[in-house]
Amino acid sequence: SKWVYSFGAGRNEGSAQMRNLLGGKGANLAEMASIGLPVPPGFTITTEVCTAYYENGRQYPAELREQVAEALARVETAVGLKFGDHQKPLLVSVRSGARVSMPGMMDTVLNLGLNDQTVDGLANASGDARFAWDSYRRFIQMFGSVVLDVDHHRFEEIIEHVKLDRGVLEDTELTAQDWHRVVAGYKDMVEEVTGEPFPQDPEAQLWGAIGAVFGSWMNQRANTYRRLHDIPESWGTAVNVQAMVFGNMGSDCATGVCFTRDPSTGENIFYGEYLINAQGEDVVAGIRTPQPMSEARAKPGERSMEAAMPAAYAELVQVRATLEKHYHDMQDIEFTVQQNKLYMLQTRNGKRTAAASLKIAVDMAREGLIDEKEAVQRVNPAALDQLLHPTLDPSAKRSAIAKGLPASPGAACGVIVFSADEAEARAQKGEAVILVRIETSPEDIHGMHAAKGILTTRGGMTSHAAVVARGMGRPCVAGAGSITVDYASQALMAGGRTLRGGETITLDGATGEVFAGTVAMIEPKLSGDFATLMEWADKVRRLKVRANAETPVDADTARKFGAEGIGLCRTEHMFFDPERIGAVRQMIMAETEQGRRAALARLLPFQRADFLDLFRIMAGLPVTIRLLDPPLHEFLPHAEHELAEVAETLGADVEAMKRRAAELSEANPMLGHRGCRLGVTFPEIYEMQARAIFEAAVAIGKETHKAPVPEIMIPLVAMTRELEITRAMVDKVAQQVFAESGYHVTYQVGTMIELPRAALIADRIAEAADFFSFGTNDLTQTVFGLSRDDAGKFLPTYVEKGILPKDPFVSIDIDGVGALVRIAAEKGRGVKPDLKLGICGEHGGDPASIHFCESVGLDYVSCSPYRVPVARLAAAQAAL
Numbered sequence: 001s002k003w004v005y006s007f008g009a010g011r012n013e014g015s016a017q018m019r020n021l022l023g024g025k026g027a028n029l030a031e032m033a034s035i036g037l038p039v040p041p042g043f044t045i046t047t048e049v050c051t052a053y054y055e056n057g058r059q060y061p062a063e064l065r066e067q068v069a070e071a072l073a074r075v076e077t078a079v080g081l082k083f084g085d086h087q088k089p090l091l092v093s094v095r096s097g098a099r100v101s102m103p104g105m106m107d108t109v110l111n112l113g114l115n116d117q118t119v120d121g122l123a124n125a126s127g128d129a130r131f132a133w134d135s136y137r138r139f140i141q142m143f144g145s146v147v148l149d150v151d152h153h154r155f156e157e158i159i160e161h162v163k164l165d166r167g168v169l170e171d172t173e174l175t176a177q178d179w180h181r182v183v184a185g186y187k188d189m190v191e192e193v194t195g196e197p198f199p200q201d202p203e204a205q206l207w208g209a210i211g212a213v214f215g216s217w218m219n220q221r222a223n224t225y226r227r228l229h230d231i232p233e234s235w236g237t238a239v240n241v242q243a244m245v246f247g248n249m250g251s252d253c254a255t256g257v258c259f260t261r262d263p264s265t266g267e268n269i270f271y272g273e274y275l276i277n278a279q280g281e282d283v284v285a286g287i288r289t290p291q292p293m294s295e296a297r298a299k300p301g302e303r304s305m306e307a308a309m310p311a312a313y314a315e316l317v318q319v320r321a322t323l324e325k326h327y328h329d330m331q332d333i334e335f336t337v338q339q340n341k342l343y344m345l346q347t348r349n350g351k352r353t354a355a356a357s358l359k360i361a362v363d364m365a366r367e368g369l370i371d372e373k374e375a376v377q378r379v380n381p382a383a384l385d386q387l388l389h390p391t392l393d394p395s396a397k398r399s400a401i402a403k404g405l406p407a408s409p410g411a412a413c414g415v416i417v418f419s420a421d422e423a424e425a426r427a428q429k430g431e432a433v434i435l436v437r438i439e440t441s442p443e444d445i446h447g448m449h450a451a452k453g454i455l456t457t458r459g460g461m462t463s464h465a466a467v468v469a470r471g472m473g474r475p476c477v478a479g480a481g482s483i484t485v486d487y488a489s490q491a492l493m494a495g496g497r498t499l500r501g502g503e504t505i506t507l508d509g510a511t512g513e514v515f516a517g518t519v520a521m522i523e524p525k526l527s528g529d530f531a532t533l534m535e536w537a538d539k540v541r542r543l544k545v546r547a548n549a550e551t552p553v554d555a556d557t558a559r560k561f562g563a564e565g566i567g568l569c570r571t572e573h574m575f576f577d578p579e580r581i582g583a584v585r586q587m588i589m590a591e592t593e594q595g596r597r598a599a600l601a602r603l604l605p606f607q608r609a610d611f612l613d614l615f616r617i618m619a620g621l622p623v624t625i626r627l628l629d630p631p632l633h634e635f636l637p638h639a640e641h642e643l644a645e646v647a648e649t650l651g652a653d654v655e656a657m658k659r660r661a662a663e664l665s666e667a668n669p670m671l672g673h674r675g676c677r678l679g680v681t682f683p684e685i686y687e688m689q690a691r692a693i694f695e696a697a698v699a700i701g702k703e704t705h706k707a708p709v710p711e712i713m714i715p716l717v718a719m720t721r722e723l724e725i726t727r728a729m730v731d732k733v734a735q736q737v738f739a740e741s742g743y744h745v746t747y748q749v750g751t752m753i754e755l756p757r758a759a760l761i762a763d764r765i766a767e768a769a770d771f772f773s774f775g776t777n778d779l780t781q782t783v784f785g786l787s788r789d790d791a792g793k794f795l796p797t798y799v800e801k802g803i804l805p806k807d808p809f810v811s812i813d814i815d816g817v818g819a820l821v822r823i824a825a826e827k828g829r830g831v832k833p834d835l836k837l838g839i840c841g842e843h844g845g846d847p848a849s850i851h852f853c854e855s856v857g858l859d860y861v862s863c864s865p866y867r868v869p870v871a872r873l874a875a876a877q878a879a880l
């Protein structure tokens with residue numbers, strides 16, 4: 001079989017399509033050569049050799065040596081030099097190259113083929129002894145560190161010693177004679193460290209380097225990298241052997257690394273760095289300061305390649321255009337100029353920031369390099385998140401004191417406060433605050449709103465803090481378990497430090513990191529390109545995108561980001577306003593229905609006003625309102641003064657209030673008296689909410705002659721009867737309101753599917769439902785038997801150990817939770833083919849989960865307002 005593929009000098013056996021076999025580097029070298037770009041000739045030893053090598057107890061396939069020798073002979077003929085020849089030696093580079101680039105693997109050995117004899121040949125042929133000896137010492141250094149595993153400090157020590165001895169500061173001041181001394185020192189040192197002389201036989205050098213590349217596929221760093229990036233071991237790496245060209249042979253030589261567009265802004269300019277008279281590693285090593293490519297980008301004192309080497313630069317500009325036209329994407333290239341002649345050493349699709357990826361995709365579509373659909377595919381939806389929030393300045397110094405879950409993206413910086421009230425008070429004075437809590441509860445909402453960011457030490461990705469922060473667009477780090485919070489002393493302890501209230505911290509909600517002090521940030525700028533890409537995405541997507549929102553601010557934000565309605569209005573979030581909480585508590589503490597009704601009558605006007613706002617903002621769009629869901633004890637008064645207040649309104653005493661509070665408290669509230677169970681046992685609550693909804697809808701209908709179509713949603717249904725009973729209540733209130741007002745509006749009543757039983761009997765539930773909305777937060781919790789509020793403590797370990805591929809509260813567990821969604825969708829539609837299906841769990845804003853929703857044929861996804869653009873783009877990609 002064929003193990004070796006040639007490229008360059010008119011024989012290109014590979015192509016860009018053969019990345020799996022030849023690795024990214026090898027495939028693209030062959031591709032560049034075949035489209036006529038100047039590539040020094042060479043060959044690629046395939047990834048299959050790597051696989052075979054490991055399958056056969058580290059033995060190469062039998063034909064390999066012969067094929068390598070043939071390919072090498074071809075290179076010799078092409079360049080008119082001979083490997084190991086004392087007069088005209090061929091030197092080669094040896095580089096690793098997997099399918100995807102993998103830092104952590106052996107990378108490059110240059111100048112291979114030099115020894116005590118060929119170095120003289122190189123000196124004669126180039127007429128430059130200094131260059132030859134410098135090349136030789138570079139080779140020993142690279143080969144020594146990457147192949148023989150000699151610590152690179154040992155090499156630097158020797159150079160430093162020679163420089164000290166000669167009284168010079170810079171490498172450039174060393175002469176041929178000095179490099180000669182360095183080489184002698186290197187060889188002695190290598191022999192001392194490895195117990196063997198530095199290999200002089202070029203053949204042995206070549207096979208040593210090839211062996212090191214294949215060996216590096218299994219080194220610890222590469223293994224770790226593969227595990228972190230899901231790269232299978234079976235892929236293997238290729239080895240590229242290529243004739244050397246020299247950028248360090250004089251002032252008409254250079255080497256450089258550049259991008260065909262600016263990788264941080266996306267701007268359509270030639271971007272990069274080069275160095276005259278240098279070899280590849282000098283550009284990255286930081287010993288000399290690389291210079292800019294284009295004159296337009298040159299600062300005073302800099303010498304651009306455009307100015308210094310106009311001919312080679314002009315050729316490179318041509319190459320740039322050719323590459324973009326050929327690859328239809330921004331390229332990251334490496335080149336060398338040897339005696340004014342340009343050579344291409346690498347090309348690959350360039351890494352870029354979120355902002356650049358957006359601009360490049362839109363620009364390239366406008367330039368006709370790609371079409372709109374391709375542009376939509378090009379931008380990673382998760383990257384959009386970065387564009388909508390401030391981010392930490394990548395160049396800012398920082399060191400994290402703790403790491404929690406990346407619960408809501410964006411960076412935030414402010415002074416530490418430990419209570420919602422203090423957050424609000426200090427924010428009102430114009431201070432930026434970070435609210436730090438062990439966990440948050442609905443009572444903290446005002447403080448969360450006032451804060452720039454939220455940090456909790458307990459709770460997972462669907463904990464209260466995480467869900468609410470995402471909804472508000474506040475950066476949040478949740479479940480940072482290594483931080484200890486002590487409310488009493490107003491301090492937090494992390495990483496051996498104590499920070500007190502009033503001291504500054506910075507959060508990165510995209511990584512979960514927490515920093516002491518201030519870290520510089522970059523504000524987001526939404527470009528016109530953003531709107532353009534969204535438009536293109538909207539053209540191709542099938543899934544509708546709604547938002548989870550309950551306040552006018554959130555609803556406005558959602559509209560601004562293109563939400564097509566509200567998919568989940570959590571009415572309990574409307575109950576915590578200080579003006580209302582008193583009435584809510586009065587209702588809960590009331591021991592009789594009559595007492596509850598009195599309190600509910602106080603709440604009715606508030607609720608009605610809320611719904612009026614939402615209907616107005618969402619004019620003409622669907623609004624799904626979920627009736628009260630959480631266990632009542634979440635609203636209980638805790639502080640003495642709160643208890644006293646409620647006691648007074650109810651005409652009871654504080655002791656009685658405490659007793660009632662104890663009665664209402666539950667051992668396992670997530671599985672307790674919540675959801676429709678509240679509606680079944682206290683019908684008056686749902687009746688009040690239904691009345692508020694219908695009265696608001698009627699008012700809008702009368703005012704605008706275009707009544708909204710409310711979608712009323714019953715939570716936590718497990719039995720059909722629960723839905724039938726609550727639905728009957730809603731229908732009854734509707735008829736009453738329509739009769740009283742003489743105005744009729746259409747409405748729907750549906751249910752959340754968020755318990756396994758509901759999913760399994762979805763055909764029966766569908767009989768009583770106009771729509772289903774999958775509550776995948778509770779469904780995940782109940783399918784896994786995994787508490788939403790406690791999972792943050794141990795789930796990261798599960799992900800680290802590979803027990804779970806991802807946090808299932810972030811990205812839907814397709815095998816388990818997804819299977820139930822599929823069953824419920826099929827059963828539901830089996831009974832009612834037009835049954836409207838949506839999802840409103842946190843997964844509704846997660847790109848991978850959105851792909852799943854598309855595959856199940858849901859009608860819409862609903863997510864927090866700030867994730868609406870992400871969802872629009874992900875939905876488009878899922879449809880393509």
Ligand code: PEP
Pocket residue numbers: 467568570629754774775776777778779840841842
């Ligand atoms: C859910 O359970 O997925 C859901 C959307 O409801 P909540 O998060 O309010 O329980």
Ligand code: MG
Pocket residue numbers: 715754775777778
């Ligand atoms: Mg739920």
